[in-house]
Amino acid sequence: MANTELKAKDYKSGIKPVWCAGCGDFGVLSAITKALAGLKIAPHDTAVISGIGCSSRIPAYVNTYGFHGVHGRALPIATGLKISRPDLTVLVTGGDGDGFSIGGNHFMQACRRNVDITYIVMDNQVYGMTKGQASPTTDADWDRSKLTPHGTNINPFYPLVVALASGANFIARASSSNPGGAAEVISEGINHPGFSFIQILSPCVTFRPEQREWKKFVRPAPIDATTDPTTAARRLMTDDNFYLGVLYKGDRASFQPDFEENPASEENLEEEFKL
Ligand SMILES: Cc1ncc(C[n+]2csc(CCOP(=O)(O)OP(=O)(O)O)c2C)c(N)n1
Ligand code: SF4
Secondary structure: OEOOOOOHHHHEOOOOOOOOOOOOHHHHHHHHHHHHHHHOEOHHHEEEEEOOOOHHHHHHHEOOEEEEOOOOOHHHHHHHHHHHOOOOEEEEEEEHHHHHHHOHHHHHHHHHHOOOOEEEEEEOOOEOOOOOEOOOOOOOOOOOEOOEOOOOOOOOOOHHHHHHHHOOOEEEEEEOOOHHHHHHHHHHHHHOOOOEEEEEEOOOOOOOHHHHHHHHHOEEOOOOOEOOHHHHHHHHHHOOOOEEEEEEEOOOOOOOOOOOOOOOOHHHHHHHOOO
């Protein structure tokens, strides 16, 4: 239901975030609330689902329905919700550890399944909440974690490339240093049918203080989003991870099972599981 009166601040819950001062996640929270207000999607028509991590605290800070789930399991929860309540706008928020490490297989399957949800990953290339371990997007030579004092010596994972290869229908990168720009990308992702994946570069100022410099490196991608996966693959494989904007827009139809044909009811379920 559209509500023309709401402003970005009306989508905030009033709970004060416990994030460290300067954490990039503040910018992402602001971008999400701006996007929802701009699209005039009422809080009661929206659900924000997360796993566990500093970034996964977002559902508590927004005034929509929400579910702060289990580490790495936000996408299956959101998928179930969206297919049973297609009328809701469903966002998923979390970190690179939550989404690409423990939740990595759910990430690929969600891209492949292409349910109409928008997945926002606050990528800080570290596990912030558990005090600074390397994540799948950490560079191989990052040697500031006590667990990997000589670096991980493992090549990082490129989430945008994996998203494309797995079938995501919308792929974008934004920066927490520009909440207005990130809000535009989030709005486009919500409006695009199917699974939208948005990586937001969001510094962990406590365990990766050098990421404060990211705002100097990020810049708009010099070319418009392509609809051609081959062109997108070439671009994503060769970019330096600091190009911002919508990078790929596919034309796959969203996956939405028709429950009218096979309505779920308690009796049907009991029948199905009878021993
Ligand atoms: C099953 C399970 N394994 C491990 C943990 C511990 N844990 C909580 S948050 C987290 C990683 C958080 O990193 P990330 O998702 O990148 O989010 P950030 O805190 O950086 O925003 C881990 C390993 C957990 N809560 N549950
Ligand atoms: S530990 Fe890092 S990710 Fe977590 S709140 Fe602090 S700055 Fe943000």
